[in-house]
Amino acid sequence: MSRYYVNLQNLCFMALIEIKKLGKIYGNGESETRALSDINLAIERGDFAAVMGPSGSGKSTLLHILGFLDDYSSGQYLFDSKEVGKYLPEEVAKLRNQKFGFVFQAFNLLPRTSVLENVKMPLVYSDISEKNWDNLARQAIEAVGLTHRALHEPSQLSGGEKQRAAIARALVNNPEVIFADEPTGNLDSKSGKAVMDIIWQLNTQQKKTVILITHETYTAEHARRIIRLLDGEVESDQLVSNRRGEGDFEK
Amino acid sequence: MLTILGIVIGITAIMMVMSLGKGAQDLILNQIQSIGSKTIAVVPGRHPTGISDSLSTFTDSIKNKDVEDLKKKSNVPHLTRIMPIVFGPVVATKGNKINQTTVFGVNNFFAEIYNIAPSEGRLFTDEEVASKSLVVIIGSKVREELFEPGETILGQKIRVKNHTLRIVGVLPNKGQFSFISFDNALIMPYTTAQQYIFGIKYFNRLVIETDTEANIAATVADIEATLRNNHNITDPDKDDFFVETQAQAMEMVSTITNALTLFLAAVAAISLVVGGVGIMNIMLVSVTERTREIGLRKAVGATNRSILTQFLLESVMLTSIGGVVGIVLGTGLSFVISLILSKFVGLDWAFLFPIMAVFLGLGVSGAVGLVFGIYPARQAARKSPMEALRYE
Numbered sequence: 001m002s003r004y005y006v007n008l009q010n011l012c013f014m015a016l017i018e019i020k021k022l023g024k025i026y027g028n029g030e031s032e033t034r035a036l037s038d039i040n041l042a043i044e045r046g047d048f049a050a051v052m053g054p055s056g057s058g059k060s061t062l063l064h065i066l067g068f069l070d071d072y073s074s075g076q077y078l079f080d081s082k083e084v085g086k087y088l089p090e091e092v093a094k095l096r097n098q099k100f101g102f103v104f105q106a107f108n109l110l111p112r113t114s115v116l117e118n119v120k121m122p123l124v125y126s127d128i129s130e131k132n133w134d135n136l137a138r139q140a141i142e143a144v145g146l147t148h149r150a151l152h153e154p155s156q157l158s159g160g161e162k163q164r165a166a167i168a169r170a171l172v173n174n175p176e177v178i179f180a181d182e183p184t185g186n187l188d189s190k191s192g193k194a195v196m197d198i199i200w201q202l203n204t205q206q207k208k209t210v211i212l213i214t215h216e217t218y219t220a221e222h223a224r225r226i227i228r229l230l231d232g233e234v235e236s237d238q239l240v241s242n243r244r245g246e247g248d249f250e251k
Numbered sequence: 252m253l254t255i256l257g258i259v260i261g262i263t264a265i266m267m268v269m270s271l272g273k274g275a276q277d278l279i280l281n282q283i284q285s286i287g288s289k290t291i292a293v294v295p296g297r298h299p300t301g302i303s304d305s306l307s308t309f310t311d312s313i314k315n316k317d318v319e320d321l322k323k324k325s326n327v328p329h330l331t332r333i334m335p336i337v338f339g340p341v342v343a344t345k346g347n348k349i350n351q352t353t354v355f356g357v358n359n360f361f362a363e364i365y366n367i368a369p370s371e372g373r374l375f376t377d378e379e380v381a382s383k384s385l386v387v388i389i390g391s392k393v394r395e396e397l398f399e400p401g402e403t404i405l406g407q408k409i410r411v412k413n414h415t416l417r418i419v420g421v422l423p424n425k426g427q428f429s430f431i432s433f434d435n436a437l438i439m440p441y442t443t444a445q446q447y448i449f450g451i452k453y454f455n456r457l458v459i460e461t462d463t464e465a466n467i468a469a470t471v472a473d474i475e476a477t478l479r480n481n482h483n484i485t486d487p488d489k490d491d492f493f494v495e496t497q498a499q500a501m502e503m504v505s506t507i508t509n510a511l512t513l514f515l516a517a518v519a520a521i522s523l524v525v526g527g528v529g530i531m532n533i534m535l536v537s538v539t540e541r542t543r544e545i546g547l548r549k550a551v552g553a554t555n556r557s558i559l560t561q562f563l564l565e566s567v568m569l570t571s572i573g574g575v576v577g578i579v580l581g582t583g584l585s586f587v588i589s590l591i592l593s594k595f596v597g598l599d600w601a602f603l604f605p606i607m608a609v610f611l612g613l614g615v616s617g618a619v620g621l622v623f624g625i626y627p628a629r630q631a632a633r634k635s636p637m638e639a640l641r642y643e
Contacts, residue, residue, distance in 0.1 A: 069550060069637040090554055097552020104640065108547045125552035169551070 014081055015042035016176070016209060017066060022075035024061050024232075035061040036232045038075070045176070048203040048210045050220035053229035059213050060181065062229065066211060067100055067179045068092050097125050101170025103199075105182035107162040109154040115141060115165045116150045122173045140168040144198055160191025167198055177209040178202060184219055196222055200245065218244070254533040257526020258573030258619060259580065262612045264519035266581025267588075269608035272512030274589060274600055279504050281599070283497060285366055289464050291471060292495045293457040293478070309491035311453040312482065318457065320477050327459075327473040329466040334360040336456040337444045343437060344410045345397040352393055354411070354437045356444025364458055367433060372405045372420030380440040385447065387411075388420035388438040411437065414447045467496055523615060526573065527623035534566050534627035545631050546639025559632040566624025567617050574616025578609055 024036040036058045043049055051059045064070035065077065068084065077084040079095070087095065101122075109118045119137040128136065141150050144164040154162055163183055170178055180199060184192035200222050202208045212223060220226050221244045228235040295312040318335050321327050337356040342349060355361075358380050362368050375386050387409065389397075398404060408415045422433050445451055461470045471494050478492055479485070538545070545558055553561075582604065589602035 064637045067550070069640070070635070093549070093552050093554040096550060100550075102550045106543075108543060108640065110544060110547075121548070122551035125548070125554070125557060173552075 015078075016045045016047075016080060017041070017043040018076075018078040018081075019066075020076040020078075022065070022077060023073050024058070024065060024070075025073045034232055036065075036072075039232075039234055041227065041234065041237075043209065043211065045209055046203070046207045047225070048212070048223045050212045050214055050223035050226045051229060052213075052215060052217075052220050052226055053235070054215070056231075057229040058232040059229050061232075063179055063181055063211065063213050067102060067177075068096050093125070097122060098173060099176045101167075101173065101175040101178045103163070103166050103170050103178065103180040103183045105185040107154070107159075107166045107186075109162055109165060109169075111155065112153055114151050114153055115146060115157070115168075118154070118165060119169045119172050121169060126173055128173075136172055137168075140172040141165070143171060144168045158191065159187050160194055163187060163191070163195050164198065167195065171202070175208070177211065180210065180212045182213055182215070184214070184216065192219070204245075254529050255526070255569055255573035255576070257522055257529045258570050258616055259526075259577045261519060261521075261523035261526050262574045262577025262616055263581040263584065264522060265516050265615070266578055266605070266608050266612055267585050268512060268515040268519055269605045269611070270582065270585035270603055271588060272508060272515065273603045273605055274585075274592075276505060276508040276512075277603065278598065278600055279508065280501055283501050283504065288497045289461050289467065290364060290497055291459045291461065291467065291474065293459065293474060294493045294495060295453065295455070295491065296493065297489070297491050310455075311451070312491035313454045313457060313478075314452060317478055317481055318454070320481055321457070321459065321474060326477045327470060329461045329463070329470045329473070330459055331462050332360045332364065332458075332460040334358050334364055334458045335441050335454040336458060337441050337449060337451065337453075338455055339449055341411050341437070341448060343393065343397065345407070348397045350393055350396040350435075352390070352435050352437055354439060354444050354448050355433070356439055356441035356448070358441060360458075360460075361438060364460065365433070367422060367425070369420030370423040372418070375419060375440055380442055383442040383446050384440060385414055385416045385443060386419045386439060387416040388422060389418055390422050390432075390434045390436040390438075391424035392435040393437065394421055409437075412448055416443075467498065471496060520615075523619055527570075527619040530566055530570055530620060531623040531627060533569075534562065534624055535630065537565075538562065538627050538631040541631075542634060542639045545634050546636045546641075549634070549636035550640065555632040558634075559628045562628035562631045563621060563624045566627065567620035570616045570620030570623075571613065574612050577616065578612045581608075581612070 019039055019041045022036060022039040022041075023034070026033045026035055039062065051062060053059045061070065065072050068079075068087075072084075084092075109115075110121070116134075116137055119140055120133050123133045123136060138147070138150065141147055144167050146161060146164050146168060149157060149161055149165070154165070157165065163186075167183075178199065183195055183199065187195060196219060199210060199212065203210045203224075210223070212220070214220050221240055221242070223240055224243065225237065225239045227237045293313065296310050313335075315335075318333060321330060321333055324330075334357055337354075339354060341352060341354050343352050344350075359374050359377065362374055368374075369388055372388065374388065375384065378384075379386055389404070389409070394404060397409060398407070404418050404421055407418050409418065410416070416437075416439065420438075422436075422438070425432055425434055439448075441454070459470070459474065461467055474494055475487070475490070479487070479490065482491055484490060548558060548561075586602050589600055592598045592600040593602075
């Protein structure tokens, strides 16, 4: 029934993420800073959108709001056709757990904790029974090609391996949307290529919706469309004419 | 590990206070009980109730007639033994040796009631009590003071208040820590003590034994009725005697030692508060250091409640570890102290493992973690995931 409902939504071209006149203001009074103003955006299921822009353009703020990590000040954000402001804090936490996977520039792996345990972390907050955790975590680790590193600690891994472990953690709950905040920012070109290959596959093969922040055009061209921000506003929103595929990454 | 030291010290102190307090209580209670739980003491006198009353304390109120009447089955049916006691300080001399000591005038129930028998010689006989014989049983310390070691004592004579007493027995050494000690005492028939030593017609104390413990209350009532009748007393407030039971004495000792133990434990608990503040401090540092971790956990779906629970559990774990270490340390130290008291000081001290204190220690240390962990845990739970992730 729910599957049918979802299909019906797709037929009606209801976007998974839809924001209207979205604004974000930091601080108040004299010191108030307008980070985002009047952003209109729709991202469908299975889309791959790269968000680009110079630092201070508001791209990180936008990603945080889209990923329910931050509140917005004005406008509307509909996720799955429901106004995000209407979700209870517990529901927001549950949605982050079940629907989203985050990949950060700084990896954010727990130190002195094995890759396997790091990848398991989202499962701790899920409804999945504990006996399946090991299996799910190992599958996710295998999907990013880190099986041989599963029991290593982050300090024993290279930057690329750390980011792949972080991607495995983002995947372990089988989320709908992957948010990647400059995932190749701290990596050399070879490691960055491997990471982008994985993200590209997640979109093209597993049909995950991907929202990627980057300031590298090469990286952004893995996406289906590129949204450029400037001073908190959408400057342009274009489809990528010559989309890069597996192995096309270079720096 | 240093951070839990406060908790460790606090729990250790509480464990020791409780274990040693219980040991001391049991020691005293055992000694009271060794006199016999079926004994009742009758003491002459009255608490002054007003100025006009304060001069008449009735210390001479219990006389021979009272003893004779209490012995009657019709008055006190459950009485099995009665021993009048007169006592007072005296100076005993042997040749040119002098000893400051105490005379106890008793009858031959003395040995059974105080659970002591002469190590040499004998007790006196009923005839000797009846005929006011000048015989005496001396304590071990009196012997030391007045005689040479190895000297034959029995049959020797000592002088007290210009009377010559013949030694018929010597009591064994019981040590200075006994609740009641006859080490430095002269035991003689109460008739002898009354007539020749003190020149009085009354008793300082009566010790009465009943047939069973169950009949103590009834016997107390019978004694009171008999004595009031003899002394023409109608108002119990005007009694010129007290009746004390072992149960009362034990209850009083228990109350005092329990209050002392509680007070000392409360003092020890202060270090738990200090320890708790230490835990709060280290948890606040930990929350700040792990800001990124908190942000990440929230990003992957942790609710405020699960973050709160995580940090609360951590602080409870920390203090509980301190509690367990404290329990082990406290028990160990109590055991060592008990060993020293019983082996080297010569007390009849038994080591007690206070099960209650273990649960109390665990509970209290956990509670300290909970109470002092709440503030840091709330700080952690309140962090916004985005702010937390941005933290460098």
